Amino acid sequence: MKISKHNAEHYMWGDQCDGWHLVKKNELSVIHERMPADTAEVKHYHQQSRQFFFVLSGxxxxxxxxxxxxxxxxxxxxxxxxxxxxxxNKSNEDVEFLVISQPISKGDRIVVD
Structure with a gap:
């Protein structure tokens, strides 16, 4: 089955940011995310998950x-x-990107002060 942000499981995070689960398995996660202008994620790290961020637009x-x-x-x-x-996202336009995590990053995130 084809997957895209139009038919994937959607969730909201942070300050009006969007996420779509393209692949949601324990061993691999691929998420399409959108961050509006002037937004930020909290600083954090993962104990086990290796991630790759790839910008699609913005x-x-x-x-x-x-x-x-x-x-x-x-x-x-x-x-x-x-x-x-x-x-x-320090710009005036949306940023859309992919986050690929192996293994899945859920429950593996430690917030840094």
């Missing part, structure tokens, strides 16, 4: 271990387990 800023990485469309970055990171 410009995202990732803070990884205190260093900023700007991602344009068709660019991505890998974040290993135990590495603090935070996604920002």
């Amino acid at each position: 410009i995202a800023t990732m803070e990884i271990e205190g260093e900023e990485v700007v991602l344009h469309p068709q660019e991505g970055v890998e974040v290993p387990p135990l590495v603090p990171h935070q996604m920002f």
Whole structure:
């Protein structure tokens, strides 16, 4: 069966951000997410999950271990387990991106102050 954000399980997170579960298995998660302008995720890390963030549209800023990485469309970055990171949309437009996690990141997130 084909999957897209139009028929995937939807959820809301953060400040009016959207997520769509494209693959939702314990060993692998693929999520299509949308962040409106001027929104941010909380800084956190995962104990076991390795993640890959890939921007589909817009410009995202990732803070990884205190260093900023700007991602344009068709660019991505890998974040290993135990590495603090935070996604920002500092632009005036929506950012849409994929988050691929292996294993699934649910229940594996530790918020950093």
